[in-house]
Every structure is written in structure tokens, then in C-alpha cells.
Amino acid sequence: MTKYSEKFKLMLVKEYQKGKLGYKLLAEKYGMKDSTPIKRWVKVYEKFGAEGLMSKNHKETYSTQFKLDVLRYMERTGSSEMDTAIQFGITSHSTIGPWKKAYLEGGPEALDKSKGRSSMSDEAKNKKRKKPLEEAEMTYEQKLERENELLRLEVEYLKKLRAFQMDPEGYLEEHKQRYHSNSEKPSN
Template identity: 80%
Template sequence: MRKKNKETYSVQFKLDVLSFMKRTGSSETDTALQFGLTNPSMIASWKKAFLEGGPEALDRPKGRPSMSDFNKNKRNKKVAEEKEMTYEQKLERENELLRLEVEYLKKLRAFQMDPEGYLEKHKQRYHSNSKKSSN
């Protein structure tokens, strides 16, 4: 199995390669040989990116962003949504979370006081949810 050597090139290097190609009229293959590049089609993709988006487009990383970037974006989006919420909406959300917490604590206390009785009382509900008829 061959390990890929993923080399990254600076924007200036890419601009130099494209400038040389334009100035001399060299082909992508000849230009690749001149600069010691093993993949002439890479030059074509640089040229396309440059024509579509200018020099800034040559600085964009290829491929899928890392998961850490994804998580940062997700977190930033969540923070932005919270900032957009009105004061009243924030209070309503807090109230709902507190109601859920109280319900959870009530059920926990009931279970701790009488585990068998609690399970027996709620057995029918859990039992009917877990089994589905297969007709």
C-alpha cells in the first residue's frame, strides 16, 4: 500500500507557477516539470480556481473540513440562535427546562422510595410500548 504524500503549496508558489505558464506559453506538463510537480492536472485546477475567484481562491484548502471545524460551526450557530431569542423566549425556554427537571426529580424520588411499586405501577405502560403485535 502506497502512502499519499499530501504536500501543500503556498499561494505565492501557485501564482508563480501560473505566471510562468502564462509568460512562457508552456503546457501544464512542461510547467510541472519545470517546478518539480508530479501532478500536472493540479496546475489546471489552480488555474481554474484563479480564474473563478482570483488569488484568494488559491488559498482555500481542498477536501472536507475537519470535524473540529464542523463542531465549531455548529456551536457558533447555536450561540447565534440564542442571541436572536428575545428575553421572553429565553424565560420560556428556562421555564420549560425547569419543569422537565422537576418532573424527572419527582419520578426519581418515587422510584427511590418504592422501586417495585413504581415499576409495577408503570409496568403496563412500558410493557405495551416495548411489544408490538405481529399480525
């Protein structure tokens, strides 16, 4: 995957917004194999401004509940990863794919696992100590409701996965209209 500079991304977004060229023609003009990145940059720019196009030097950390909310929204609405990311203020849509994979493979608990080796700083130790206290503050009923919601979400995903595995083409045809976004401008 080619990395593009922030300056280049912004230049293409501005050129697209002038309305003279669509996504495909812009991609051709600048020797890009695909126009998808341009579409993504335009959406990100419209939602977050130029700052959304900037590379992040640090990875953002999201709570397990936030990840579940994102996946639940995606499942409920049929939104693409890109549209969901923009809806939730996530500037990189590629963040969501690993969450979905982890959830499908390991359930809600898999979303709680952080990547890499954890730091043993005092701050990290304190966070580990505080976590059980936060869970203890939840009432028994709240814990049951949360577990119930997680199980309901898991069942929904498994049903969709099974339907897709049994008949991928039929499933995609049936849900095709959900995945097509309407562009206001022509793509040529």
C-alpha cells in the first residue's frame, strides 16, 4: 500500500471539491491505481477537516464498550467500515476490521485484549487495580444486562456469518443496497 503525504491528500481533496474531475479521473491524472483512497480522503476531510488527513504518530486507544458500540452500529445499519469510522470520529477506517475479526473469533472478551507487551509502569498497575473496582460498582442487574446484550450481539453476528457462509452470493445480493453509498458527484 502506497503512503501519500498529507499535502498530496489535501491537494486532491481540494481539486475534487472544485468539481472539474471525479474520483476516477483524479486517480488517473495522478497515476493512482484506484480511486477509493480519494473517496475516503474526501469523506474524512468533510467530517474532520485537514486535521483528519494528517498521519497520527500515536495509536488511539478505544474502550471495549466503544468497540462493541461501533460493531453493533455497523451490524444494525449495514454501514461500511469507512462510513462507520466517520460516524464515530475514527479517522482511519482500517481500525475497525481487526475489531470485527477479533470479535468473530473470540467474542466480546477478545476486544478487551490490548496488542503488544503491556507496560509495567505505576500508571498501568493502577489501571489494572481500578478495573475490578469499576466492575464492582455495577449492580448485579447491570452486569446481567450487559452480558445479555453481548450475547445477543454475538448471536446476531453468528447468524449473519452462517447465512453468508451458506450462500455468499445470495447474501450479498440480498444486502447489496446497504453497502452502496450514493455519491453526489460523478465518479468519472
